[in-house]
Amino acid sequence: MNNKALVSWSGGKDSCLALWRAQKLGISVTHLLTALDESGLKTRSHGVSKSLIHSQGQSLGLHNEFISASWQDYEQEFITQLIQLHHEGITQAIFGDIDLIVHREWEEKVCAAANIVATLPLWNENRLSLVSEFLDAGFKARVTCVDGRFLNESFVGVEFDAQYIARLPEGIDACGENGEFHTFVYDGPNFSGPVKWKSLGKQKYISPPEYGEQTFYFDLLDSV
Numbered sequence: 353m354n355n356k357a358l359v360s361w362s363g364g365k366d367s368c369l370a371l372w373r374a375q376k377l378g379i380s381v382t383h384l385l386t387a388l389d390e391s392g393l394k395t396r397s398h399g400v401s402k403s404l405i406h407s408q409g410q411s412l413g414l415h416n417e418f419i420s421a422s423w424q425d426y427e428q429e430f431i432t433q434l435i436q437l438h439h440e441g442i443t444q445a446i447f448g449d450i451d452l453i454v455h456r457e458w459e460e461k462v463c464a465a466a467n468i469v470a471t472l473p474l475w476n477e478n479r480l481s482l483v484s485e486f487l488d489a490g491f492k493a494r495v496t497c498v499d500g501r502f503l504n505e506s507f508v509g510v511e512f513d514a515q516y517i518a519r520l521p522e523g524i525d526a527c528g529e530n531g532e533f534h535t536f537v538y539d540g541p542n543f544s545g546p547v548k549w550k551s552l553g554k555q556k557y558i559s560p561p562e563y564g565e566q567t568f569y570f571d572l573l574d575s576v
Contacts, residue, residue, distance in 0.1 A: 356443035357471075358383040358417070358437055362460070363400050363408055365493050365512065366448030366474060366527060368537040369486050371412075373473040374446050375542060381446065383437060384409050384416045387430065392420035396497050398534040401576040403506050409541040410461045423563075427462060434466035437451055450529045451476055483517055491540035494549075500531040500567030504546040509554055509571035536573055549576040 361384035374381055386405050389397040394401050395539045402418065405523040417437065434445065445468050448454045456472060460497035461472040474482060486493075491514040498505075502524055510516060512535045517526050524532050539546040553571040559566045 355443040356382045356441045357446055358385050358442050359446045359449070360384045360463075361405070361408075361533060362395060362398055362448070362534070363493065363537065364398060364403050364448075364535040365486055365537055366450065368481075368491060368540065369482065370446050370448040370473045372491075372540070372542055373490065374471070377444055379444065379446075381414060383415045383417050383442065385410070385419070385433060385437070385445075387426065388420045389395075389399040390420060390422050392418070396421070397424070398536065399570040399572060400496055400536050401574040404536065404547060405572055407575060408537070408543075409449050411545055411547055413544065427458075429450040431462050434462060434468055437467045438468055442468060444471055446471050446473065448472075448474055450474050450479070450482070450527060452529065453542045480517075480527070480553045483526050487514060489541050491537055492546070493537045494571065494573070496573055497538045497568055497570050499531050499533070500569060502530075505554060505556075507567045508553060508569045543553050550576050
């Protein structure tokens with residue numbers, strides 16, 4: 353339990369809850385590893401600014417590490433960073449995935465390449481129980497992105513709370529495990545203080561043809 357660990361950090365609720373559980377178990381989490389897009393300015397999937405992720409790290413008292421990558425070179429960049437962190441004493445990587453076996457297999461593969469153990473504290477747990485645990489602990493989060501195949505624009509740019517869960521359409525995962533929505537956590541019991549943020553407005557995005565021309569809605573968040 354004295355070995356150092358990192359959290360694969362999106363800034364969202366699942367990685368945050370995985371961190372919280374690890375800390376309560378006494379695991380020495382020291383680093384947050386976040387993937388940014390090619391610009392190096394915002395997170396790969398959630399569209400949250402790098403500065404806000406850094407602010408989370410400051411409030412959590414953890415060191416931020418970043419990679420900037422396209423989807424094509426994402427895996428190699430991730431492995432390279434894991435290898436570097438292993439040299440610095442990291443022996444465990446914590447992930448917030450719940451039941452997507454493809455994700456788990458990928459995480460175990462990249463960690464094995466760096467001689468690091470992959471740990472998934474939320475694996476196969478009940479969705480509503482995880483949401484209740486997150487909210488009851490006092491975490492606060494905002495919905496930053498929704499997949500237009502599942503949710504319309506009214507579900508982005510709002511608080512992630514019990515009311516949000518209650519109005520999700522039937523069949524939508526309460527944790528958004530299938531990518532239905534993503535969140536940004538700005539306060540909680542392991543934060544030294546709330547992360548101050550501002551919204552730059554909502555944005556509609558259509559993915560390139562090679563990624564299915566899918567529609568996403570973002571609430572673009574940045575530091576105050």
